Amino acid sequence: MNKIRAVRNLRICSKDCLCLYVCPTGATDTETGQIDFSKCIGCGACSKACPSGAISMVPYQYPKQQLKDELVIAKLNKLIQSKAEQEQMAEHIYNSSNNNIEKQLAKAFIRANRLMSEDLYRESGFMLPQSKNTKDFLESLLEQANEEILKKDIEKLIKLLDFNE
Numbered sequence: 001m002n003k004i005r006a007v008r009n010l011r012i013c014s015k016d017c018l019c020l021y022v023c024p025t026g027a028t029d030t031e032t033g034q035i036d037f038s039k040c041i042g043c044g045a046c047s048k049a050c051p052s053g054a055i056s057m058v059p060y061q062y063p064k065q066q067l068k069d070e071l072v073i074a075k076l077n078k079l080i081q082s083k084a085e086q087e088q089m090a091e092h093i094y095n096s097s098n099n100n101i102e103k104q105l106a107k108a109f110i111r112a113n114r115l116m117s118e119d120l121y122r123e124s125g126f127m128l129p130q131s132k133n134t135k136d137f138l139e140s141l142l143e144q145a146n147e148e149i150l151k152k153d154i155e156k157l158i159k160l161l162d163f164n165e
């Protein structure tokens with residue numbers, strides 16, 4: 001099996017199609033906009049050619065997660081909590097203010113806090129594809145999913161990800 005494969009981020013893809021011209025296997029030319037894993041040989045040509053930085057080369061198998069000290073995780077969680085509270089406060093200002101500058105500042109504050117929370121979550125071991133947290137999260141989604149198509153997608157993800165924590 002290939003060690004790495006290409007993944008396209010559709011949100012930043014500017015659709016100039018350079019990756020289509022350089023791909024030796026046609027893996028980038030799909031109707032869904034996703035790169036076809038079964039055709040990708042991991043050569044990296046698309047990633048080098050992409051002017052938007054929309055293609056990343058990712059490993060098939062992730063290394064084992066570095067486990068963190070309980071104290072570090074507890075402190076990080078506390079910090080995440082405070083970021084979430086600040087985000088809520090900024091949201092309150094955003095919703096209750098009629099002043100444009102205040103609103104813009106509040107919006108920037110909401111975004112900055114959300115980004116910091118996400119970074120902190122990653123730092124504390126959440127949201128890594130190979131972590132037990134991700135597996136637990138996907139399984140909880142599966143329990144709540146009430147549409148068959150959604151269930152199938154979640155089951156597929158659970159099968160695909162190599163949880164190794």
Ligand code: SF4
Pocket residue numbers: 008012013014015016017018019020049050051052053054055
């Ligand atoms: S080269 Fe990059 S920006 Fe262009 S279509 Fe491919 S992924 Fe999108």
Ligand code: SF4
Pocket residue numbers: 005006022023024025026027028035039040041042043044045046047
């Ligand atoms: S890594 Fe190579 S084979 Fe895979 S999609 Fe990109 S250009 Fe095609």
